[in-house]
Amino acid sequence: MQYDRQADGTMVPLPKPSVDTGAGLERIAAVMQGVANNFHSDVFTPLIEEVEKVVGIKYEPGFTLDRKSNPSGVRAVDPASFRVIADHARAVSFLLADGVFPSNEGRGYVLRRIMRRGMRHAHLLGTRDPLMHRLVPTLVAEMGAAYPEL
Numbered sequence: 001m002q003y004d005r006q007a008d009g010t011m012v013p014l015p016k017p018s019v020d021t022g023a024g025l026e027r028i029a030a031v032m033q034g035v036a037n038n039f040h041s042d043v044f045t046p047l048i049e050e051v052e053k054v055v056g057i058k059y060e061p062g063f064t065l066d067r068k069s070n071p072s073g074v075r076a077v078d079p080a081s082f083r084v085i086a087d088h089a090r091a092v093s094f095l096l097a098d099g100v101f102p103s104n105e106g107r108g109y110v111l112r113r114i115m116r117r118g119m120r121h122a123h124l125l126g127t128r129d130p131l132m133h134r135l136v137p138t139l140v141a142e143m144g145a146a147y148p149e150l
Contacts, residue, residue: 037061039083043142047086050138055082055125081121088118089135097149 002018003011026038033041039048040061052059059082095111102112115132122131140150 039086044083044086046138046142047090047135048082050135051082051085051131054131054134055122055127057125077125081124084121085118085125085132086135088114088121089132090139092118092132093136093139093150094147097147 001021002014004014005011026041026043029041029043030036030038035041038044048059057077059079060077061079091114092111095107095114100107100111102108102115104112118132119130136150144150
């Protein structure tokens, strides 16, 4: 943002131009839907539900106990891992659709780091098989009309 548009249409320079409000799509959606967390809006819930199916653990906003993957003991399941996987699968899909491929430099390196972090959180949930590609059909179903390149 650079200007404050007055009622008469004149543009007054802002005292601190280019300040980002941080009110992106997800935050506006969360406010409009009355949820306290971006990841609980309809932008992310389909992806998080798909992560639940893929990893076989129910997403709960607070830490949960998982006995399925560790029957002899109980371990805490961090709900942030579900959110990271959903967010990173989305980011990776858009980067690939934009023609970015994994490499050792620039955007390709950023893509690799995002992929690895998503896979790390899948491991934290007890999944050893690749899973991020399994979220792409859900992403395409949700955003493919607006972003046909997906």
